[in-house]
Amino acid sequence: MLCAVLAMAAVAAPALALLGAGAYGSLWPLTMLVTALAVGGSASAGPAPSADSGATGGLASLFGGGGGMSPSTSGAVQAVPLTVTLVGAAVLWVAFSWRLRAGRQRRFTAGELAVRAAGAAVAAPVAFLAVAGLARGTATLPEGALSGMAGPGGGSAAGGPGDLLGGGGGGGGLAELFGGGGTAAPSALTYQVSAGAAGVGAVLWVAVALGAGCLISRRARLPLGGALDALRSGWGRSLSAVVRTLLALAAVPLVVLVFVGAAAGGRAGDAAGAALLFAPNAVAVLLTLGVGTEWTAAVHPVRGEGGNPLAALIGGMGGTGGGDARQTDRTEQLRSLSAGGWPLWLAALAVTGLVLLCCAYRAARATDPAHRVPPHSCRGPLAAHLGMAERFGVVTAVTLATAARLAGASGRFGVALFGSELGGMRAELGASVLRTVVLGLLAGAAAGFAGSLAATARRPPEPR
Secondary structure: OHHHHHHHHHHHHHHHHHOOHHHOEOHHHHHHHHHHHOOOOOEEEEEOHHHHHOOOOHHHHHHOOOOOOOOEEEEEEEEOOHHHHHHHHHHHHHHHHHHHEOOOOOOOOHHHHHHHHHHHHHHHHHHHHHHHHHOOEEEEOOOOOOHHHOOOOOHHHHOOHHHHOOOOOOOOHHHHHOOOOOOOOOOEEEEEEOHHHHHHHHHHHHHHHHHHHHHHOOOEOOOOOHHHHHHHHHHHHHHHHHHHHHHHHHHHHHHHHHHHHHHHOHHHHHHHHHHHHHHHHHHHHHHHHHOOOOEEEEEEEEEOOOOOHHHHHHHHOOOOOOOOOOOOOEEEEOOOHHHOHHHHHHHHHHHHHHHHHHHHHHHHHHOOHHHOOOOOOOOOOOHHHHHHHHHHHHHHHHHHHHHHHHHOEEEEEEEEEOOEEEEEEEEEEEEOHHHHHHHHHHHHHHHHHHHHHHHHHHOOOOOO
16 A cells, blocks of 8 residues: 555656646645545645735734735635546556465465455555545645636636635725735645545545456466456456556647647646646547547635625725626536537547547457357347447446546535635536446447457357
8 A cells, every 4th residue: 555655656747847836835644645546535625824914004004914814715626637547546556466476375365365455455544534634735726826817807807716805907806905005815825635535535535446457467366256256257358358458549640749748848848737637638528528428617706695795895995896696607518619528528539539439449349259258148149249249338338427426526615704605616617427327338338339249250169
C-alpha cells in the first residue's frame, strides 16, 4: 500500500509543478490533496485565519479593525484525477501479485490469497486517512480569480462573486461597504479533505483494483476455485482487452503531451500538467460520447438567502442586488454546436467504434471456444457469437459506466458575511450513468458479435 501511495504522489507532484501550483501554496499538502481526491475524497476550503484582517476602514473599523467583519469565502470540489488513480491501482496490483507470479515459490492457497486481500483492504483506509490528515494547508487565490467570476450579464448588472466582493472593476459591493477599496476579498483559503470519504473511497479502490487484477492477470497463479475460475475464463479476456486497450489509449498521448509541455513551458506546461492529471478523464468523456451518452457542463449562480438585508444593501451600492433575477444558469451539451457540434460526436463515434471492435476481436481470439457459449441455453451456429456478444456487452457497459461516473466533477464557491450566504457559483460536469449502461450494453454487444465473427473467420480450420 505504501508503494501505491508513493507512486500516486510521484504523479501528482510533477503535475502540480507543471501547473505552477507552487506559486499559490505549498506543494506537499497540495500533492496529498490530489492523492486523496484520486480515491474519491472531497476537498473543502474556508477563509484563512488571517483573512479577516484585510479591511481597515468602513464599518469594520467600528469593531476593532476587522474582527470578523470581512466577508468570508468558501468552496468545495469533487473530482477524480484518473491518472493518479490508475497509476496507484497498477502499482498496488504489481505489489500484491509479485509473489503470486508463475515460477515464484509455491502456489498460494485460496485462504492465503483472501488474507492478503483483506490486509490490503484494511491498510488502504489507514493509509488514506493519514493522507487526508496531511492534505491541509493554505492556498492563495490567483490574482483576479474573483473578478473573473462575474455573472452572465457581466459587471454588476447580472452579478457574481467578483461583483459581490467589489472585484468587478467598478468598486462597490463589500469592498465599498468595508472600506477596502476593492480588496476586501480574502486572498487566502485554508483547505482540507474529508477523511471519511477518502477512507471509504480507498476501500472501494482496493476492491476494484484487486478484483480487476485477478480477472485480467495472465501471469499470476491465482487459486480462485471452481466458480471463480470459470468466471475468469469466460469474462476475464473481455475485461482484459477493454482495460488494457483503454490504458494504452490514455497513456500514449499522455506521455507525448507531458514531454512536449515540460520542454516548451508556459501554456504548454500548464496543458501538460492538466493532461498528467486528467488525460484518462478526457478519454472517458470521448468514448462515452461515442456510444451516445450526453455530457453536460453547467454553471449555476448560487443566490443568497431570501430576504437577506445585507444582500439588498450591497445591491444598492453596486453589488449583486441580492440575487438578481437576471442571474441565469448556463448549461452546455458537449455535443451541441457551440461546444463542437457534429464533428466532435462523429469523431468520438469513429474512435469508440474502432476501439470496441479491436477489443472484441482480441477478446474473441483469446477466449477458449468452450467459454464463448452463452450463459443461458442456446444452440445453433451463432451460439458462440451470441455468447461473446452478451459477455462483451456487459463488460463494456460496466467499464464505460464506471468511467463516466469517475470522469464527472463538481465544484462550488460561495461568499458569506456574518454566517449569512450572499451568493456564489456552482459548476459541474456530468453524464447519466444509467444511459451509459444501456448504450454501452448495446454498443458492446454489437461489437462483440462482429468481433467474434471476425475472429472465427481468421481462425484456421480445425484438422479433421
